[in-house]
Amino acid sequence: MLDIAGMVPVFISLRPHRPARLLLQLLDQLDLLYKSMTNHHEFINELKEVLLRLKQLIALLALSLVVISGCAEEEEKVVEGKLRIMYWDNHNFANDYGTLIASRFPELDYEVAAMNGVDDLSAFINEEQPDIIFAPSYEDYLQFIDQSLLLPLDPRIQPGSYDIEDIQPGVVQMLRSNEHQQLFGLSPAFSSQVLYYNKDLFKRYAIEEPVNQMTWEQVFATAGRFHTADDAAGFSVNYTSYDLVEMIGNTVGLRVITSNGEQIGILKDTEKWVDILEDIQTAVQQGSVALPGSAPVITEEMIDKELFLAGKSAMSVGRPDLLYRYIQSDANFDLGIVTAPVDPNFPDSTYSYRIDSIFGIHSASSMPDEAWEVIKLITGDEMAGIKAKYSNQLSTRAKYLTEVNGIALNPFYELSYDNRIFKKPNTSSKFGRSFFVMMSEELENLLLDKQSAEVTVKKIKEQGEVLLALEKD
Numbered sequence: 001m002l003d004i005a006g007m008v009p010v011f012i013s014l015r016p017h018r019p020a021r022l023l024l025q026l027l028d029q030l031d032l033l034y035k036s037m038t039n040h041h042e043f044i045n046e047l048k049e050v051l052l053r054l055k056q057l058i059a060l061l062a063l064s065l066v067v068i069s070g071c072a073e074e075e076e077k078v079v080e081g082k083l084r085i086m087y088w089d090n091h092n093f094a095n096d097y098g099t100l101i102a103s104r105f106p107e108l109d110y111e112v113a114a115m116n117g118v119d120d121l122s123a124f125i126n127e128e129q130p131d132i133i134f135a136p137s138y139e140d141y142l143q144f145i146d147q148s149l150l151l152p153l154d155p156r157i158q159p160g161s162y163d164i165e166d167i168q169p170g171v172v173q174m175l176r177s178n179e180h181q182q183l184f185g186l187s188p189a190f191s192s193q194v195l196y197y198n199k200d201l202f203k204r205y206a207i208e209e210p211v212n213q214m215t216w217e218q219v220f221a222t223a224g225r226f227h228t229a230d231d232a233a234g235f236s237v238n239y240t241s242y243d244l245v246e247m248i249g250n251t252v253g254l255r256v257i258t259s260n261g262e263q264i265g266i267l268k269d270t271e272k273w274v275d276i277l278e279d280i281q282t283a284v285q286q287g288s289v290a291l292p293g294s295a296p297v298i299t300e301e302m303i304d305k306e307l308f309l310a311g312k313s314a315m316s317v318g319r320p321d322l323l324y325r326y327i328q329s330d331a332n333f334d335l336g337i338v339t340a341p342v343d344p345n346f347p348d349s350t351y352s353y354r355i356d357s358i359f360g361i362h363s364a365s366s367m368p369d370e371a372w373e374v375i376k377l378i379t380g381d382e383m384a385g386i387k388a389k390y391s392n393q394l395s396t397r398a399k400y401l402t403e404v405n406g407i408a409l410n411p412f413y414e415l416s417y418d419n420r421i422f423k424k425p426n427t428s429s430k431f432g433r434s435f436f437v438m439m440s441e442e443l444e445n446l447l448l449d450k451q452s453a454e455v456t457v458k459k460i461k462e463q464g465e466v467l468l469a470l471e472k473d
Contacts, residue, residue, distance in 0.1 A: 089116050191356075191394055199336045205225070207225050442456050
């Protein structure tokens with residue numbers, strides 16, 4: 001048992017970096033204790049909550065000590081002046097990064113250009129003139145590059161100064177997937193999709209468990225083997241039918257809406273889209289795949305609980321949030337994870353990488369060097385090591401987050417980035433909403449067996465063209 005009280009005088013007598021290491025060791029032991037309680041009874045729930053809060057507190061304290069020790073052991077990099085940093089708001093930035101920046105760069109002053117509620121981010125940047133630009137989505141990042149708002153970072157990335165070798169390769173590939181094939185920003189976190197499965201159901205029905213790099217055809221075939229199960233579907237998602245269709249299309253390099261210069265196309269490669277819709281229609285009608293509202297045997301109560309977490313579905317596709325919902329829920333089955341379904345022609349990659357926090361240097365900044373030092377800190381090794389202790393996000397530096405509650409996270413990191421569909425067509429949000437409603441209605445008719453896949457594709461294309469004409473007017 002760890003003697004915390006006995007270690008206090010030792011902390012006081014040691015150099016700054018030693019207590020930081022001891023705190024991290026203590027944090028690891030608390031982590032093991034917390035995980036060991038996962039499957040116990042409700043009477044320890046309150047203790048688990050206390051331990052979780054203690055873990056977070058120690059992680060923050062360790063962060064401060066690591067920063068202090070870093071300054072003591074290395075030649076201090078003096079960063080001073082005043083930076084304007086684009087972010088959601090001051091409170092969120094202070095919570096996410098402010099303590100680290102203040103500890104490492106005490107001579108640096110900064111103010112947050114709050115972007116909460118802003119629709120036109122490019123206009124906001126031109127008006128507020130931040131030194132550090134924050135892109136809340138990959139699409140915004142690409143737009144900022146196209147508008148020459150970001151400086152390329154490749155000239156600043158030097159071995160020994162800032163290494164990108166430890167960054168998840170798929171993230172680097174995605175950030176380089178622009179017209180210039182260069183890095184214009186970096187991110188501390190990302191997400192990707194995986195295939196989750198209920199190990200208990202596979203064991204109960206003596207069905208072979210899923211493996212990495214399955215195709216969608218293989219996933220649906222496996223789901224079909226549960227057709228005799230009266231208590232579970234083979235596969236379910238809490239997405240809409242539109243989302244599932246788009247997901248399968250994206251996997252094989254197809255977009256629902258594509259653009260080539262001024263030309264915008266809808267469901268191009270018609271035959272491939274017909275095949276996709278036929279596969280979904282057959283799976284739903286057989287009862288092996290359940291979508292919200294698509295299967296009359298699935299009750300609303302089960303949908304509200306989410307079929308997979310309720311133990312009523314053998315497989316589901318999702319992002320890390322589904323894993324954390326499983327951990328926090330009262331689910332009583334063993335969870336398995338493998339990579340997301342892949343294109344058989346590109347089995348080592350996935351389109352599903354998502355980066356929602358990208359930091360870059362404003363091309364008009366008068367303090368690009370200082371901005372770069374802050375970005376290095378936010379996206380660097382130290383921050384990743386500390387955040388891995390209490391954050392629910394996947395770190396772009398995989399070595400710091402290998403498992404959660406004994407569940408290996410390798411499948412999230414296994415595949416590279418498939419950039420065949422990296423750029424979205426330039427259509428308005430109004431068009432997007434109208435198109436979504438129209439296509440969802442046609443897919444509902446398909447799943448209710450009111451029309452064939454071929455007719456569905458034809459009607460979506462025709463009505464989509466009408467909506468595009470209205471868009472141009």
